[in-house]
Amino acid sequence: MTIDTDNRQTLAYDEDIIIRVVERTAAFAGCADDTEVSVSIVGNEEMRSLNREYREIDAPTDVLSFPQDGAVLGDIVISLEKAVEQAKEYGHGIERELGFLTAHGMLHLLGYDHEDEDSEREMFAAQEEILKHDRKHD
Numbered sequence: 001m002t003i004d005t006d007n008r009q010t011l012a013y014d015e016d017i018i019i020r021v022v023e024r025t026a027a028f029a030g031c032a033d034d035t036e037v038s039v040s041i042v043g044n045e046e047m048r049s050l051n052r053e054y055r056e057i058d059a060p061t062d063v064l065s066f067p068q069d070g071a072v073l074g075d076i077v078i079s080l081e082k083a084v085e086q087a088k089e090y091g092h093g094i095e096r097e098l099g100f101l102t103a104h105g106m107l108h109l110l111g112y113d114h115e116d117e118d119s120e121r122e123m124f125a126a127q128e129e130i131l132k133h134d135r136k137h138d
Helices: 015-029 044-055 080-090 094-109 117-137
Strands: 002-007 036-042 063-067 072-079
Touching: 002 015, 015 036, 015 094, 015 117, 036 044, 036 094, 044 063, 044 072, 044 080, 063 094, 072 080, 072 094, 080 094, 094 117
Parallel strands: 002 036, 036 072
Antiparallel strands: 063 072
């Protein structure tokens, strides 16, 4: 598996959690060894711009996923500023929030969604299974 990371902001974070969760999600889904994923870490302004362009929502969001076909699974974009805000709001560490957002983005690349109760339940159960090994970061 090839994981390309691109840090486009200045806040510090542990890249290892992102790599671990991408690899664990790929294993969970049975992805081929030649699968490629890109993860970009951005600030709220860049995320707001992407959200406006691709979803017509003029506000920053926490994670966006851009699926592709073939060996290139797609691109995940995470706002680290939003992740920090949400970690504080939910009362857990930034590593847990980054793990959650990475798993969430990966599952979207794999075709999961949360448009209705059943699909949401399935997606969140998959996230829990993927993240259960990182509970030390709660």
